[in-house]
Amino acid sequence: MKRIIFSVLLAASLSAEAQTQTYETAFARPLNEVLADIQQRFGIRLKYDIDTVGKVLPYADFRIHPYSVEESLTNVLSPFDYKFVKQGADMYKLKAYEYPRRTDADGEKMLAYLNSFYADKEALELRADSLRKEVRQRLGIDALLAQCVKSKPVLSKVRKFDGYTVQNFALETLPGLYVCGSVYVPKSKGKHALIICPNGHFGGGRYREDQQQRMGTLARMGAVCVDYDLFGWGESALQVGSAAHRSSAAHTIQAMNGLLILDYMLASRKDIDVNRIGVNGGSGGGTQTVLLSVLDGRFAASAPVVSLASHFDGGCPCESGMPIQLAAGGTCNAELAAIFAPRPQLVVSDGGDWTASVPTLEFPYLQRVYGFYGAKDKVVNVHLPKEKHDFGPNKRNAVYDFFAEVFDLDKKMLDESKITIEPESAMYSFGEKGELLPESAVRSFDGIAVYFDKKAFARLKSDASLEKKANEWVASLNLDDDKKAGFAATAVYNHLRKVRDWHNEHPYTTIPAGINPLTGKPLSKLDREMIADSAMPEEVHEKLMKDLRRVLTEEQVEQILDKYTVGKVAFTLKGYQAIVPNMTEEETAFVLEQLKLAREQAIDYKNMKQISAIFEIYKTKCEQYFNEHGRNWRQMFKDYVNKRKAEKAKK
Numbered sequence: 023m024k025r026i027i028f029s030v031l032l033a034a035s036l037s038a039e040a041q042t043q044t045y046e047t048a049f050a051r052p053l054n055e056v057l058a059d060i061q062q063r064f065g066i067r068l069k070y071d072i073d074t075v076g077k078v079l080p081y082a083d084f085r086i087h088p089y090s091v092e093e094s095l096t097n098v099l100s101p102f103d104y105k106f107v108k109q110g111a112d113m114y115k116l117k118a119y120e121y122p123r124r125t126d127a128d129g130e131k132m133l134a135y136l137n138s139f140y141a142d143k144e145a146l147e148l149r150a151d152s153l154r155k156e157v158r159q160r161l162g163i164d165a166l167l168a169q170c171v172k173s174k175p176v177l178s179k180v181r182k183f184d185g186y187t188v189q190n191f192a193l194e195t196l197p198g199l200y201v202c203g204s205v206y207v208p209k210s211k212g213k214h215a216l217i218i219c220p221n222g223h224f225g226g227g228r229y230r231e232d233q234q235q236r237m238g239t240l241a242r243m244g245a246v247c248v249d250y251d252l253f254g255w256g257e258s259a260l261q262v263g264s265a266a267h268r269s270s271a272a273h274t275i276q277a278m279n280g281l282l283i284l285d286y287m288l289a290s291r292k293d294i295d296v297n298r299i300g301v302n303g304g305s306g307g308g309t310q311t312v313l314l315s316v317l318d319g320r321f322a323a324s325a326p327v328v329s330l331a332s333h334f335d336g337g338c339p340c341e342s343g344m345p346i347q348l349a350a351g352g353t354c355n356a357e358l359a360a361i362f363a364p365r366p367q368l369v370v371s372d373g374g375d376w377t378a379s380v381p382t383l384e385f386p387y388l389q390r391v392y393g394f395y396g397a398k399d400k401v402v403n404v405h406l407p408k409e410k411h412d413f414g415p416n417k418r419n420a421v422y423d424f425f426a427e428v429f430d431l432d433k434k435m436l437d438e439s440k441i442t443i444e445p446e447s448a449m450y451s452f453g454e455k456g457e458l459l460p461e462s463a464v465r466s467f468d469g470i471a472v473y474f475d476k477k478a479f480a481r482l483k484s485d486a487s488l489e490k491k492a493n494e495w496v497a498s499l500n501l502d503d504d505k506k507a508g509f510a511a512t513a514v515y516n517h518l519r520k521v522r523d524w525h526n527e528h529p530y531t532t533i534p535a536g537i538n539p540l541t542g543k544p545l546s547k548l549d550r551e552m553i554a555d556s557a558m559p560e561e562v563h564e565k566l567m568k569d570l571r572r573v574l575t576e577e578q579v580e581q582i583l584d585k586y587t588v589g590k591v592a593f594t595l596k597g598y599q600a601i602v603p604n605m606t607e608e609e610t611a612f613v614l615e616q617l618k619l620a621r622e623q624a625i626d627y628k629n630m631k632q633i634s635a636i637f638e639i640y641k642t643k644c645e646q647y648f649n650e651h652g653r654n655w656r657q658m659f660k661d662y663v664n665k666r667k668a669e670k671a672k673k
Contacts (some may be wrong), residue, residue: 046620049084053077056086056098057116064091069115072104075557076532122335122342126379129333129354133387136357143394149350150361156349157316157358161274163281166473170195170282175290176451184440185209186241192257192451193279193286196473198464201252201259201279202451203228205287206241215245215298215429216287218314218321220302222305222329223338224413227256229446236418238441243431246294248283252276252306253340260456265485266467270343272476280314297322298429302421304328304370304413309341312355315362321505323428324359325368327417332356332384334376337502356384363388364395368424370417374410381405488518495585499578506573512593513569514582517625520562521555525628528554548631555627563626586625587633594637601662602648612647616640 054074061068064087079085085097095106095114101486103119124132140146149651158164171194178190187207192200208214217240228249237247253275254267266272280301288294300323303311308329315324332354335342346625359367369385371377385403392401404420418438426433452458464470467486471479492515501507530550540546547551570579583589591614598613599605607612620640624633645655 043514048080050078050080051082053079053102054096056082060091060094063088064094066112066114069109069113071115071117072099072102073559076528076554077102084404120337122332122337122347123376123562126333126383129331129379129383132352132354133332133356133383136353137390140391140394146361146363146391146394152350153353153358154316154362156347156575157313160346160349161277161313161317161344163274163277166196166274166278167281169197169473170278171197175286176200181444181448182209183238183442184242185435186238188238188444188449190449190451191286192501193282195275195279195282196470198460198462198469199261199275200257200451200459200463201253201283203248203283204237204449204510204606206237206247206249208241208244208246210244210432212293213295214293215300215425215431216284217245217247217300217302217425218280218295219247219249219286219538220276220303220310220314221252221255222303222306222413223252223306224283224305227251229256229449231443232413232418232444233436235441236413236421239418239422239436239438240425240431242435242437242440243426243433244435245298245300245425245429245431246287246291247468248287250279250283253279257450257452257456260452260459261464262467262470263486263489265482265489266470267483268339268485269467269479270339270446271470271479272338272340273343273346275470276310276340276495277313277317279320280310284318284320296320300324300425302327302425304417305411306336306338306341309336309355312359312362313346316358321362323366323368323425324362325370325421326359327370327413327421328372328375328377330355330359330371330384331376331379332367332387333379338467339673352447354386360388360391363392364397364400364438366424366428367401367587368420369401370420371403372406372409372417373405373407378407395504404599483521485519488522489515491515492518498585499574499581501578503573504606509573510570510582513566517562517566521558521626521628524556524558524562525551528557530554548635552627552632552635555632558626566625567622583621583625587621587637588630590633590637591621591625594641596642601658602653603658609648609651613644616644616647 052074054077056079057068057074060066074563079098079101082098086094087097091114092106092108095116099105099116104116105119106114106116107125109115139149173194175194176192180187180189186209189205190202191205191208192202194200219237221233224230224233226233228251233249236248240247252267253272254262254264254269259267284299288296299320301311301314301321302325303309304327306329308326311324311326312330315321315383329336335347337357359369367388369380369388371380379432380403385401386399388403389398392398402424404417406416409416416439422433422436425431426436447454459465467479467482489511492511495514496507496511499507499510501510513580530547533550533553535543535550536545537543538549567579570582574582594617595610595614599610602609617637617640620637624636627633627636648655648658
């Protein structure tokens with residue numbers, strides 16, 4: 023029905039558009055038609071991760087170069103800020119432009135450009151000095167650090183295990199904002215190396231098994247290790263919500279957290295060897311590893327894992343939200359890693375992600391820079407061509423070997439089987455639901471946005487509102503399984519965001535004025551909004567329903583759909599039962615079926631006016647049903663109204 027409504031109304035609007043616009047001088051064609059022609063002409067396949075609805079390309083056929091499919095795709099896609107990625111001999115994926123992600127070829131050109139700046143150590147160090155200063159400036163970290171507080175951290179009891187101990191901490195940074203983590207300490211005596219371990223985006227956060235294995239093993243080997251939550255993950259999400267993680271603020275705050283934790287560890291512990299301070303993380307944690315090594319000269323060894331590339335800055339705003347790659351006229355993570363020279367550095371890469379280029383592209387570049395210091399042997403690449411993006415055993419072993427060598431750790435203590443994997447709850451500072459948070463603690467992202475440009479976070483506030491709504495809807499189900507509840511809430515939140523974004527990016531003004539064929543009147547603003555919103559890809563709806571049914575019963579799914587539509591099914595059914603005398607079971611079943619169809623369709627629309635309009639379509643079908651089965655809907659409704667008036671008159 024959704025597609026029928028859309029096609030009927032769109033046909034009306036386009037017929038009006040055809041009468042009022044002339045395309046002859048612009049040679050314009052719909053983008054989807056042009057792309058279909060390109061597929062046929064060049065014998066290729068296109069995978070779509072873009073929106074082509076309503077997109078019209080001027081001078082369309084002139085943009086197609088018969089001798090080059092890639093030039094043609096570039097010409098056709100660039101006016102809409104789209105791009106393509108080749109995924110096979112004849113397969114191209116169409117995507118929106120991504121400022122932090124480029125191609126291997128782009129990385130090669132970038133490194134050649136950067137190499138032109140320095141031919142010796144002196145030139146490199148001038149460049150490095152400029153980079154360090156401007157990265158700090160563009161990150162905005164000094165202004166934030168100036169507003170931080172110094173208060174006594176919240177510490178848990180020390181938990182003792184085989185060869186190491188663990189203690190949780192909560193460190194107040196900005197007023198009322200805490201970063202939570204755990205400190206893994208060797209049981210051996212004497213001065214220890216310190217390794218700061220920023221977390222990446224692997225499922226389970228810092229609580230996952232392989233993270234505990236790495237922290238505990240390095241501690242057994244003789245290093246004090248500290249891991250901590252990403253901003254908006256783990257216990258941080260209790261304060262600012264998980265939507266806050268997808269913000270440029272996360273980029274600055276996570277870097278700030280790493281530096282403040284380093285300060286805290288050096289100030290509070292007497293067993294740290296200040297000459298053996300390292301930093302190590304994987305994926306997004308690897309991006310943070312490089313950034314921390316740029317921001318603080320106290321780090322003596324660095325080990326970014328499955329992260330480093332010259333053509334990828336990190337796909338999350340927490341890695342690339344602030345424009346640090348524009349520093350000194352333009353840079354990349356490979357150069358930011360290079361200015362760590364001549365200090366020891368391990369780069370772990372694999373064949374299943376963007377780091378596949380490291381052995382032939384980034385590593386030779388790093389070796390050249392380290393060569394200025396006669397220290398080529400100080401930078402190491404462990405490449406795992408058959409592996410994918412994770413922090414698996416071979417990656418961890420590379421990290422153990424590296425720090426054992428550069429920090430003289432005890433390899434005889436390398437035994438992951440000795441590590442006790444704790445439940446998440448054991449690693450919390452403020453309880454499973456944040457019940458132990460201090461009264462003064464920040465409890466929404468608004469408490470942090472004051473430190474940033476408020477206008478820049480309008481969308482984030484909307485995200486936080488949708489996240490809260492999704493969590494409240496799922497909480498009303500009183501599920502016993504927190505993981506299922508989290509999965510369902512995420513599914514609802516993602517769907518609400520997609521509905522909002524589609525609505526905002528396809529305003530009613532994108533639909534030309536025309537005549538509504540159902541009424542004979544001009545299309546209203548609501549008509550045009552519904553035409554635009556009804557074109558949202560069906561897979562958005564299908565994914566929501568599939569995800570909900572994966573973890574919820576059918577009754578629970580219906581309860582969630584009722585939340586979307588403010589209980590309109592029950593309310594409307596009750597109205598019919600009041601209007602129609604002695605509704606039969608068959609009539610009730612038909613009405614209920616129609617209202618449920620209306621409900622499921624209505625969840626893909628943005629506001630209550632649109633939701634009500636969808637229900638009106640199905641209510642009309644119900645009323646026609648009554649007329650076709652021996653009832654007179656108009657008379658029944660009239661009798662009901664008169665009855666209500668009489669009842670009010672008596673009162």
